[in-house]
Amino acid sequence: MATLLEVKDLQTHFFTMDGVVRAVDGVSYDLEEGETLGLVGESGCGKSVSALSLMRLIPDPPGRIVNGEVYLDGEDILKIGMEDMRNVRGAKMSMVFQEPMTSLNPVLTIERQLTETLQLHKGMNKAESRREGVNLLSRVGIPDPEQRIKQYPHQFSGGMRQRVMIAMALSCNPRLIIADEPTTALDVTIQAQILELMKSLTTEFGVALIVITHNLGVVARYADRVNIMYAGRIIERGSAREIYSNPRHPYTVGLLRSVPRLDLPRRAKLDPIEGQPPDLVNLPAGCAFRARCRWAIDKCATDRPVLEETGANHWSACWRSADLGPTAVDFLGASELAEPESPAGE
Amino acid sequence: MTTMQETAPQAAAPAQDNDVLLEINNLKMHFPVTSGMLFQRTVAYVKAVDDVSFSVRRGETLGLVGESGCGKTTTGRCILQLYKPTDGQVIFEGQDLTRLGTRQMRAMRREMQVIFQDPYSSLNPRMTAGNIIGEPLIVHGLVHGKAEYRERVADLLQNVGLNPYMADRFPHEFSGGQRQRIGVARALSVSPKFIVADEPVSALDVSIQAQIINLLEELQEQFNLTYLFIAHDLSVVRHISDRVGVMYLGHMVEIAERNEIYRNPVHPYTRALLSAVPIPDPVLDAQRERVLLSGEVPSPLNPPSGCVFHPRCPIADDNCARVIPELREVSSNHWASCLKAEGY
Numbered sequence: 001m002a003t004l005l006e007v008k009d010l011q012t013h014f015f016t017m018d019g020v021v022r023a024v025d026g027v028s029y030d031l032e033e034g035e036t037l038g039l040v041g042e043s044g045c046g047k048s049v050s051a052l053s054l055m056r057l058i059p060d061p062p063g064r065i066v067n068g069e070v071y072l073d074g075e076d077i078l079k080i081g082m083e084d085m086r087n088v089r090g091a092k093m094s095m096v097f098q099e100p101m102t103s104l105n106p107v108l109t110i111e112r113q114l115t116e117t118l119q120l121h122k123g124m125n126k127a128e129s130r131r132e133g134v135n136l137l138s139r140v141g142i143p144d145p146e147q148r149i150k151q152y153p154h155q156f157s158g159g160m161r162q163r164v165m166i167a168m169a170l171s172c173n174p175r176l177i178i179a180d181e182p183t184t185a186l187d188v189t190i191q192a193q194i195l196e197l198m199k200s201l202t203t204e205f206g207v208a209l210i211v212i213t214h215n216l217g218v219v220a221r222y223a224d225r226v227n228i229m230y231a232g233r234i235i236e237r238g239s240a241r242e243i244y245s246n247p248r249h250p251y252t253v254g255l256l257r258s259v260p261r262l263d264l265p266r267r268a269k270l271d272p273i274e275g276q277p278p279d280l281v282n283l284p285a286g287c288a289f290r291a292r293c294r295w296a297i298d299k300c301a302t303d304r305p306v307l308e309e310t311g312a313n314h315w316s317a318c319w320r321s322a323d324l325g326p327t328a329v330d331f332l333g334a335s336e337l338a339e340p341e342s343p344a345g346e
Numbered sequence: 347m348t349t350m351q352e353t354a355p356q357a358a359a360p361a362q363d364n365d366v367l368l369e370i371n372n373l374k375m376h377f378p379v380t381s382g383m384l385f386q387r388t389v390a391y392v393k394a395v396d397d398v399s400f401s402v403r404r405g406e407t408l409g410l411v412g413e414s415g416c417g418k419t420t421t422g423r424c425i426l427q428l429y430k431p432t433d434g435q436v437i438f439e440g441q442d443l444t445r446l447g448t449r450q451m452r453a454m455r456r457e458m459q460v461i462f463q464d465p466y467s468s469l470n471p472r473m474t475a476g477n478i479i480g481e482p483l484i485v486h487g488l489v490h491g492k493a494e495y496r497e498r499v500a501d502l503l504q505n506v507g508l509n510p511y512m513a514d515r516f517p518h519e520f521s522g523g524q525r526q527r528i529g530v531a532r533a534l535s536v537s538p539k540f541i542v543a544d545e546p547v548s549a550l551d552v553s554i555q556a557q558i559i560n561l562l563e564e565l566q567e568q569f570n571l572t573y574l575f576i577a578h579d580l581s582v583v584r585h586i587s588d589r590v591g592v593m594y595l596g597h598m599v600e601i602a603e604r605n606e607i608y609r610n611p612v613h614p615y616t617r618a619l620l621s622a623v624p625i626p627d628p629v630l631d632a633q634r635e636r637v638l639l640s641g642e643v644p645s646p647l648n649p650p651s652g653c654v655f656h657p658r659c660p661i662a663d664d665n666c667a668r669v670i671p672e673l674r675e676v677s678s679n680h681w682a683s684c685l686k687a688e689g690y
Contacts, residue, residue, distance in 0.1 A: 217624030
């Protein structure tokens with residue numbers, strides 16, 4: 001498969017009164033055509049900002065993309081003018097946001113909002129775009145689309161609004177859809193419906209998909225590859241199967257260990273990652289995760305680890321990645337970690 | 347930061363004390379819907395909670411799960427008398443709270459506290475952490491003199507894993523997880539017996555969620571607390587609860603011991619909910635059978651006839667549209683309201 005998207009050393013900083021917030025601090029990855037990529041991390045890890053940077057939707061000031069290249073189909077979209085960028089958004093790449101309540105305009109009908117992109121990017125007239133709009137609504141599973149297209153967002157439920165958002169994102173046959181926490185605001189049963197829908201539509205249309213989420217469970221089933229982010233950087237990357245069964249970064253291990261799981265026997269106690277994420281204005285020297293890490297060694301305080309290949313198509317930014325792996329996850333109740341030294345944090 | 351280092355004696359089989367602390371009988375909460383500009387007429391009722399009964403044993407954690415709009419939060423608020431229930435009884439230690447006057451109820455509030463979902467909006471931004479935690483102590487006249495007050499606040503902060511010197515800070519100086527710890531300390535301040543935890547971890551990041559859940563469990567043991575744990579995350583609920591109740595559209599559809607309900611769910615809604623939970627393991631998750639529910643939760647303004655779940659139910663038949671199923675014991679201590687539940 002051909003490479004669709006290539007991100008090289010992307011850095012997005014916010015210039016605030018408190019100092020420079022390095023929200024995205026040197027992120028590189030690529031995406032194949034039709035691939036589904038999961039971008040996982042906690043709030044403030046830079047996952048949303050990195051996605052908004054791709055769309056060049058960073059509010060400036062205070063934010064700015066200070067460095068990096070983003071090749072979409074071989075063209076660096078960080079270098080093109082804003083006018084050209086407008087032709088890229090919607091037409092080549094589009095976005096589905098977290099809050100289906102706030103990302104639709106409440107005073108415009110669904111028809112107005114859905115057909116706008118069609119008229120702008122595809123030059124359709126009113127009748128054509130309307131026909132296409134109805135068609136799209138039925139594709140995303142909205143019953144009675146002829147009537148529903150005339151309605152306003154408040155007449156739709158949360159799940160239905162998210163379907164409308166997906167229809168809008170698909171409307172101009174983009175090559176890439178970025179979904180920022182697409183199911184976080186929805187109920188569990190609706191979540192499952194929306195994820196199934198996104199997967200089947202992206203497969204059908206051959207669209208690449210970046211799913212941004214904080215929930216490791218959401219991407220397990222749907223993502224081909226997963227990037228784990230922490231403090232503005234990708235700290236582990238690999239195929240979904242590798243990441244979940246053979247994690248090579250303590251943060252990933254921590255994430256997997258801290259959630260209670262329905263498929264495994266209940267543990268007497270959860271095993272959280274202690275402490276808080278670091279302040280992005282004042283990142284510590286060395287590894288950003290060191291203060292919360294069970295495996296930290298002296299070297300971690302001084303030398304910042306970079307992504308290194310630890311296995312086939314599996315990358316981790318940790319000095320001790322070789323000591324981690326399947327045994328580190330050890331879900332089944334035993335609380336003993338595979339750690340030869342450094343007693344568990346006091 | 348100090349971390350809680352309680353040597354938790356591995357939750358030795360949830361205190362099998364059958365002493366009932368709280369009993370809810372036929373609780374109904376109907377919110378009127380009014381129409382008209384000048385003369386407000388009641389045109390309909392939103393039946394947020396419709397005929398729900400259950401009990402909570404002393405020292406246990408009862409989990410209440412369901413999707414948004416199922417009435418789980420309303421149930422919690424009715425128990426605390428933050429809403430005046432339309433009908434039904436809330437019996438706390440033998441006393442029917444719905445019959446108490448404002449003054450009597452205020453005294454009762456010492457016994458029952460609440461932890462809210464959103465650690466950002468549930469703390470007054472103009473009060474220091476110390477004052478937020480200490481206010482209930484003053485309101486209920488539990489401390490005498492400044493020294494005792496300060497000591498008590500410091501103790502509470504330590505109980506929830508914060509440093510006493512943080513008492514002078516304002517909420518914005520804390521992270522989400524720390525704020526939730528302040529919310530927990532506030533609830534603990536009056537030494538309650540019963541705490542309603544309304545989605546206490548759903549606004550927090552995964553790694554922080556586990557910290558708060560562990561804290562709640564440690565405190566339960568230390569202070570012999572009883573929890574009503576309201577959440578939509580079924581994995582979290584399984585972890586923390588001794589028993590679990592599942593609600594749908596204002597009704598309790600199934601309630602049983604934790605292991606029983608997760609191993610042998612009988613209500614089709616419970617089954618669908620469980621199968622919809624994503625599992626962080628691509629191999630396992632792909633093998634699971636998924637019951638995808640079609641459609642969405644109907645409006646509680648105009649709930650379906652018969653069993654409220656029948657329009658979305660994969661096994662419903664004509665009968666389900668007519669007969670309202672009652673909550674019945676399908677096996678020992680396992681209650682479900684489904685006409686077609688096994689053993690029915």
